[in-house]
Each structure stands twice: as structure tokens, then as C-alpha cells.
Amino acid sequence: MARALFRAHAAPLNALGLIIAIFGLLMLFPLAVSEYLDDGAARSYDFAFLSTVASGGALYLLTRGHRRDLRIHDGFFLVAFTWLILPVFGALPLLSYLPGLSLIDAYFEASSGLTATGATVLTGIDHLPVSINLWRTFLHWIGGMGIIVLVVAILPLLGIGGRQLFKAEVPTPMKESSLTPRIAETAKGLWVTYILLTLSCHLSLLLTGLGGWDALIMAFSIVGLGGFSNHDTSLGGYDSAEVECVAMVFALASALNFATHYLALSRRSFAPYLRDPEIPFFFGVLVLSVTLLVVYVMKTDANAEFLLTLRRVAFHVVSLSTSLGLVAFDYSQWPAFVQIWLLFLCSFVACSGSTGGGIKMMRAIILYKQALREFVRALHPNAVRPVRLSGQPVGEGVLHAVLGFSFMYMVSIVTLTLVLSASGLDLVTAFSAVVAAINNTGPGLAGVGPTMTYQGLGDFQTAVLAFTMILGRLEIFTLLVVFTPAFWRR
Numbered sequence: 001m002a003r004a005l006f007r008a009h010a011a012p013l014n015a016l017g018l019i020i021a022i023f024g025l026l027m028l029f030p031l032a033v034s035e036y037l038d039d040g041a042a043r044s045y046d047f048a049f050l051s052t053v054a055s056g057g058a059l060y061l062l063t064r065g066h067r068r069d070l071r072i073h074d075g076f077f078l079v080a081f082t083w084l085i086l087p088v089f090g091a092l093p094l095l096s097y098l099p100g101l102s103l104i105d106a107y108f109e110a111s112s113g114l115t116a117t118g119a120t121v122l123t124g125i126d127h128l129p130v131s132i133n134l135w136r137t138f139l140h141w142i143g144g145m146g147i148i149v150l151v152v153a154i155l156p157l158l159g160i161g162g163r164q165l166f167k168a169e170v171p172t173p174m175k176e177s178s179l180t181p182r183i184a185e186t187a188k189g190l191w192v193t194y195i196l197l198t199l200s201c202h203l204s205l206l207l208t209g210l211g212g213w214d215a216l217i218m219a220f221s222i223v224g225l226g227g228f229s230n231h232d233t234s235l236g237g238y239d240s241a242e243v244e245c246v247a248m249v250f251a252l253a254s255a256l257n258f259a260t261h262y263l264a265l266s267r268r269s270f271a272p273y274l275r276d277p278e279i280p281f282f283f284g285v286l287v288l289s290v291t292l293l294v295v296y297v298m299k300t301d302a303n304a305e306f307l308l309t310l311r312r313v314a315f316h317v318v319s320l321s322t323s324l325g326l327v328a329f330d331y332s333q334w335p336a337f338v339q340i341w342l343l344f345l346c347s348f349v350a351c352s353g354s355t356g357g358g359i360k361m362m363r364a365i366i367l368y369k370q371a372l373r374e375f376v377r378a379l380h381p382n383a384v385r386p387v388r389l390s391g392q393p394v395g396e397g398v399l400h401a402v403l404g405f406s407f408m409y410m411v412s413i414v415t416l417t418l419v420l421s422a423s424g425l426d427l428v429t430a431f432s433a434v435v436a437a438i439n440n441t442g443p444g445l446a447g448v449g450p451t452m453t454y455q456g457l458g459d460f461q462t463a464v465l466a467f468t469m470i471l472g473r474l475e476i477f478t479l480l481v482v483f484t485p486a487f488w489r490r
Contacts, residue, residue, distance in 0.1 A: 118227020
């Protein structure tokens, strides 16, 4: 039985070995920084680098006789197990440098990094070596676009097809569309756009007065929409309106569809932005939310200053709705309505094909239009009113997929909240932690609020939330499908 399972999955395991080895090579970047700065963490990277590359290389060599093009089944297997296993290796530098850190907490931290969630169990972040904080946010940057999308540009050179892998990884309800005829070219185009946006963010942060390493660390965090910082007080540690403004601009850019960015850059035209159906809804929700919450805070707090309130509300609306999750002010001081609204926004505002989390604006638009269609049908049973996006009808297959995903999204939140509640966590903390984790946002409410960490949670609770982050990053079905009995039948 075991031998049959190995043979059936040897091809994706071969690709997994390659991915692990490449992931290990990426550790050379923080290792070089550590050596250059002599920050005392180099030996931690030595161990992590050698362990990761050796493990990946051994798996690759062990299965090299079973290489073939990947099928749909293989793509789901590879993507799911890549995201479940890579945090183990991503945690190695943290485990080696922070001996008091437990294995589960280290896995949680690395999962939070790779899924671009930004929830942390660490304190004393200000005193960590530069290379450790760099590695934490570099994980955001790698995972934000998806290491699979990077590797898919390399797999065809090794005789391993990448289309099914790309379809399983890219976070969008319209996975059949591609920018270029060849899937590897699509992946390369997305990564070029991603790198250019990161360099622009880094330069902009330098212009605000941040040091070179601080600017690089925060650029990785912002463009990856991750939320890790090199300060315990998150972005509030800089107390700079200019830094907050840069973070907002690039968080907004990163929450838009990278396919739209790529088309605009390659064609040197703003027309792709005008044709993107998500953008009007995206900015409309943000403007409406900022206006509503500023008015609400001003009415409930007689001492609130308008400009300061506008700055704080605008930043946190953008930060949480895009799933960036950086915090510049303790918004738990605001009324409960404001906090819940901010948490609600992270569930759907980020656009499909972005580095953000949640169900994505595309699905929210489709659900909204489907609801309108049902209202019309209730009044006019014989009316023919197809759901349209950009003037084109949305196929019934897409509608069913969106409805199925939305159902599983709600079921996952309810189920995982009940699991955490049964473990002894209070309801508000449990619910907000699950919502923040499945939407890859970071801060929640109550015990995991904006000024808190996840350090106070038990091992079981931390493990559940680590799984929840990966579940959200892979948009539920990609991960859950590998746990079904039918998946393992030959």
C-alpha cells in the first residue's frame, strides 16, 4: 500500500524536493546579510540552509526516476504539501537563534510569514538581529506571490509541466485565464511586476527617512501584504505620517490584480485599470468605509481631532481591508462597531490575483450580482437576467464555484471558531483570530487585538490557527481536497 502511494505521488514529490532545495537557497540572502552586518545570527542560517537544501536534494534524487508532466491531481498534492512543509524549514533559523521558542510556535511564525498573515508569537522584536527580521518579512515576500508561481517558471525547463500547478496556486476565481500563451511566461511576468513594485516601495520608504535595512524589511512586508514589522509596536514604532502614507499607497497597489499591473506596464497604458471590473468596487468600498468610520468616531468622541482621526482611520481601513495588517494606532480604543467593521473589510476587499487575502473582491461582486438576480427572479420568475462582468456573462460553472467556495468559507470560520472555543478561548478572541487567520490579516480583537500577540495562546490553539492561515492562503479547496478519501484512491 505504501509503495503504491509512493509511486502514485513520486512525480509531485520530485517537484517538491526541487522546491524545498530552492527555498533553502533563498536562505543565502539573509545569511549574506547576517555575515555582512555581523549580527550574530549567521550560524543559525548555516544550519537551516544545509538542512533544507540537503532534505530537498535527497527527496529530488530519490524520486528522479519518476519525473513526468504534472496532472491536476499532482498539482493539488504539490501545492498543499508545499505550503504545509515549507514552514517547517522556514522555522529553522528562528528555532536555531531563539532556543526558547517551541516547535509549534516557530511553525506558526513561519506559516504566518509564508502565508503573508503577519500574526506573531514573538516579543522583543526591536532587539532581534536585522537578518532575522529580514527573514521574517522575506517570507512574506516569497509567499505573497507564491513560491509555486516562481518555481513554475523553472519547472518546464526540467521537463515538469506547470499549468495545473499554476491553476492550483493562483488566488483567483477565474483561474483559466492567462496573460501569455505560455504559463511560464505568465509567472515570469507577474514576478517582474512584483519586483518592480517592491523596488519602488523600498525607494519611497528611503525618501521618508527610513534606513536602508528598515526600508527593505518594510518593503517586503508591505508589498507582500504580510504585516510583520521590526518593531513590537508595528508601524507605530516609526510614528511617521510619511511612512504611513507610503504604506497605504503600496498596500493599495498590492491589493489590486497583478495581471492588471502587468498588462498596464507591458502596454504602457492605463486602459487595463479602466477595464478591471474590481477596481470601482475596491475603491468605492474603501472611500465609503473611511467616510463612515471617521463620522462615527467623531460623533462618539468629543475630543477627537478631525485630521488625526482621518489619518488613523484611513490608514487602518487600508491596512486591514487589503489584509496588510500593520498597525499604527491602538484601534481597540475605538468603539466596537469600528473594530468589527475593520475586521469585516479584510474578508473581501482585496482583488483577485493580488497578494491579499479573503474571498477577494471578484467573488464579492459575483455574489452581489447573483443576489440582485435572485431578487429580480422573485418578482419576475420568467425574467432572463444573466450575471455580467465587464459586459460579459459569467458562466454558470463560475457562479457555482463561487457559491460553493463562499459556503465552505463560512463553514470553515464557524467550525474553527467552535474548535477554538471548545479549547477554552473566549468567543470574541476565537472568532476574530479565525477571521484574521483565514483572511491572512494578522491582528484580530480582544486577546489577539492590535497591541497583542498570539503568544498567550496554547499549543493546540496555535496549531489550529497555523492550519487556518494555510487554509485561507490556498483558498480552502486546494488544501481540503487532499484530505478527502477520493483524493487518495488510485
